[in-house]
Amino acid sequence: MTQDTQKTFLEKLNNIDRRIIFLVIFIVVSVPMLLKLTSPVQISPEVQKAYDYIESIPAGGAVMFSVDYDATSMPEIQPMILCLLSHCFQKDVKVLLTGMLAIGMPLGTQALESTAAEYGKKYGVDYVNMGYRPGAQAVIVAMGREIRDIFAVDYQGTPMDALPMMKDIHNYGDLAAVAVMAHGATPEYWIQFAQARYGAKLIVGTTAVGAPDYYNYLQAEQLVGLLGGMRGAAEYETLIDKPGLGLLAMSPQSWVHLAIIALIILGNVTYLLTKKKLGAS
Amino acid sequence: MGSAGFMQIFGVWMAAFFTLAIFSFLYKDNVVYKLAEHVYIGLSAGYWLIYVMFFDVKPMLVDAWFQKEGFDRYILLLPAFLGLLMLTRMVPKISHYSRAAIAFTMGVAAGLGVTGAIHGMILPQVRATFLPLNSINNIIIIVGVLVTLSYFYFSREHKGALGVSAKTGIIFLMVAFGAAFGYTVMARISLLIGRSYFLYHDWLGII
Amino acid sequence: MKQRIPLTISFIAGIFIILTFYFPNSPLGDIEQHTLVWFAIVVGISMVVGVESLVRINVVKIMKQKQGWAYSLALILALLLSLVTGIMGQVKYGSPFHLQSPFMYVYTHMIVPLQSTMFAILSFFIASAAYRAFRVRNLAATMLLLSAVLVMLGRVPVGEKIWSQFPVISEWIMNVPQVGAKRGIMIGSFLGAAATSIRIILGIERSYIS
Numbered sequence: 001m002t003q004d005t006q007k008t009f010l011e012k013l014n015n016i017d018r019r020i021i022f023l024v025i026f027i028v029v030s031v032p033m034l035l036k037l038t039s040p041v042q043i044s045p046e047v048q049k050a051y052d053y054i055e056s057i058p059a060g061g062a063v064m065f066s067v068d069y070d071a072t073s074m075p076e077i078q079p080m081i082l083c084l085l086s087h088c089f090q091k092d093v094k095v096l097l098t099g100m101l102a103i104g105m106p107l108g109t110q111a112l113e114s115t116a117a118e119y120g121k122k123y124g125v126d127y128v129n130m131g132y133r134p135g136a137q138a139v140i141v142a143m144g145r146e147i148r149d150i151f152a153v154d155y156q157g158t159p160m161d162a163l164p165m166m167k168d169i170h171n172y173g174d175l176a177a178v179a180v181m182a183h184g185a186t187p188e189y190w191i192q193f194a195q196a197r198y199g200a201k202l203i204v205g206t207t208a209v210g211a212p213d214y215y216n217y218l219q220a221e222q223l224v225g226l227l228g229g230m231r232g233a234a235e236y237e238t239l240i241d242k243p244g245l246g247l248l249a250m251s252p253q254s255w256v257h258l259a260i261i262a263l264i265i266l267g268n269v270t271y272l273l274t275k276k277k278l279g280a281s
Numbered sequence: 282m283g284s285a286g287f288m289q290i291f292g293v294w295m296a297a298f299f300t301l302a303i304f305s306f307l308y309k310d311n312v313v314y315k316l317a318e319h320v321y322i323g324l325s326a327g328y329w330l331i332y333v334m335f336f337d338v339k340p341m342l343v344d345a346w347f348q349k350e351g352f353d354r355y356i357l358l359l360p361a362f363l364g365l366l367m368l369t370r371m372v373p374k375i376s377h378y379s380r381a382a383i384a385f386t387m388g389v390a391a392g393l394g395v396t397g398a399i400h401g402m403i404l405p406q407v408r409a410t411f412l413p414l415n416s417i418n419n420i421i422i423i424v425g426v427l428v429t430l431s432y433f434y435f436s437r438e439h440k441g442a443l444g445v446s447a448k449t450g451i452i453f454l455m456v457a458f459g460a461a462f463g464y465t466v467m468a469r470i471s472l473l474i475g476r477s478y479f480l481y482h483d484w485l486g487i488i
Numbered sequence: 489m490k491q492r493i494p495l496t497i498s499f500i501a502g503i504f505i506i507l508t509f510y511f512p513n514s515p516l517g518d519i520e521q522h523t524l525v526w527f528a529i530v531v532g533i534s535m536v537v538g539v540e541s542l543v544r545i546n547v548v549k550i551m552k553q554k555q556g557w558a559y560s561l562a563l564i565l566a567l568l569l570s571l572v573t574g575i576m577g578q579v580k581y582g583s584p585f586h587l588q589s590p591f592m593y594v595y596t597h598m599i600v601p602l603q604s605t606m607f608a609i610l611s612f613f614i615a616s617a618a619y620r621a622f623r624v625r626n627l628a629a630t631m632l633l634l635s636a637v638l639v640m641l642g643r644v645p646v647g648e649k650i651w652s653q654f655p656v657i658s659e660w661i662m663n664v665p666q667v668g669a670k671r672g673i674m675i676g677s678f679l680g681a682a683a684t685s686i687r688i689i690l691g692i693e694r695s696y697i698s
């Protein structure tokens with residue numbers, strides 16, 4: 001290859017149409033999915049902690065789920081909430097659903113109703129959907145004294161006192177844990193107000209973007225478990241032996257990571273070669 | 282095929298249309314993408330009104346008014362009044378009345394913020410940094426916290442010991458940001474996997 | 489005077505909430521519960537202001553037939569669809585979120601695909617940005633790249649197959665140096681947040697009532 005041809009090739013590589021990169025990513029995601037390739041995953045300590053904690057809750061205990069995510073992070077968090085709900089219902093642990101993000105509540109409702117139906121659970125006896133109230137921090141603090149001050153009725157307007165499950169549940173002290181499924185900063189409100197003020201035991205399920213921020217809280221023992229991204233969901237699916245979208249996604253995820261690393265290396269090689277050529281000329 | 286089955290199939294096709302409409306932006310900005318974007322904004326705005334009506338005003342004001350008695354009932358006039366003051370923001374001539382409602386919410390949020398930040402975040406995190414110096418990992422964590430804090434101390438020039446500390450802080454920060462980038466890549470790809478799964482499984486039925 | 493009343497309200501509300509943290513029992517605790525319920529009510533109602541602004545801008549655009557008015561029409565129609573199906577769900581099923589509610593149909597087949605795809609396209613842009621912008625120019629950038637690559641390989645099964653130590657290294661990065669750095673950032677940012685909250689309560693920070 002002559003110097004001029006090399007220069008043109010380098011220029012082309014440097015200025016490659018980004019739609020070609022988009023196409024590469026699309027193919028790398030699609031092929032493993034269409035071939036239904038699967039890969040087992042190792043369980044990380046933070047997910048194991050979450051699993052062990054739920055496993056230690058006796059039958060009849062109650063866990064509150066907070067739906068603090070929406071469709072923008074559904075592929076990561078929906079598989080997690082399905083796993084945790086399944087685990088709770090497998091152990092005859094009661095479930096109380098609420099949320100700090102209005103637009104995500106339907107996703108939580110769908111997950112709760114479908115999982116409850118799978119395990120033959122009865123509304124009002126085994127699970128309750130409290131719905132949503134605005135004012136995240138205020139709602140979390142108020143529930144520390146009495147849930148009924150904020151949620152006098154469930155999401156359909158039934159008084160809380162009319163639901164058998166709620167007879168002995170008044171605040172965080174009557175709950176074994178709070179599972180916060182979130183894509184934003186709401187777990188920090190739960191940590192500040194429910195955990196620090198009232199001693200609630202928190203499990204956080206969050207996106208891979210948010211997960212790095214919560215390792216500090218795990219190390220400080222402000223959380224009893226942490227699930228991060230689709231990998232966290234895949235690990236929990238493995239622990240409860242219920243394969244779902246999390247495990248299915250591990251293969252495409254693997255190949256895309258390799259593709260992006262290859263793109264970074266290629267980008268740096270062309271950069272260094274271009275720099276060298278410019279230096280020489 | 283019953284109407285329920287038809288609605289389900291129609292719904293899946295509608296979802297696929299909107300998915301592909303948004304994906305079309307990757308080729309270039311176009312009419313279909315803009316239409317989908319505006320439909321999304323409109324649907325979300327309608328959703329906000331729904332939750333204000335049925336998860337705020339109705340259960341916490343209207344239903345509570347009819348269910349409570351005496352002081353507990355009449356005290357609800359105060360948040361109702363503050364809510365009306367908040368709505369004056371929509372009329373420029375009287376919008377200054379909304380300041381009282383905004384001040385109330387800001388005051389409560391600030392009060393919660395002070396106690397939450399100090400007792401919920403700062404003190405537990407500082408406490409968790411007091412680790413025994415009997416392992417290299419503990420030493421790295423303690424050093425990492427101190428040098429990162431020193432990097433963000435701008436009241437003195439980063440020279441001498443502070444300069445060395447700040448430069449070490451930069452290394453720790455770069456490791457943290459690199460990890461964050463790695464996790465961000467994972468997160469974004471997960472979203473694409475989710476959408477692809479919908480197209481291949483729910484819409485086309487080929488997996 | 490226009491500022492004095494709101495500043496007094498925010499001072500009283502803020503100080504009261506701080507006091508009830510240290511004296512949580514009755515009667516202060518009971519009053520705090522009422523205050524928190526009022527906060528939730530008022531914050532919810534404030535969302536209406538945002539929607540009104542959006543509707544006003546788009547209705548004006550439609551009436552004056554400005555450029556792009558057809559998109560504004562689509563926006564308003566979508567808003568009405570969401571509103572009407574939500575009301576129908578509340579009236580017929582007691583909640584818009586009931587699984588059989590028409591609102592859930594709109595949510596599942598319109599809001600979910602639109603919202604999730606908006607963020608799914610970011611995956612393409614992050615790949616393009618990684619190719620174009622991620623350059624190893626100095627030690628700091630090299631550390632960033634190295635950390636990113638190790639974590640990316642450690643978090644996926646293929647990384648474990650390439651070298652069994654990738655997951656161990658990735659886990660160590662997340663639990664040790666990353667914790668140190670993030671904790672330093674967090675302590676600094678929450679000290680700032682506490683300071684800003686105190687400034688709001690004391691009336692030094694007034695931008696929210698301008």
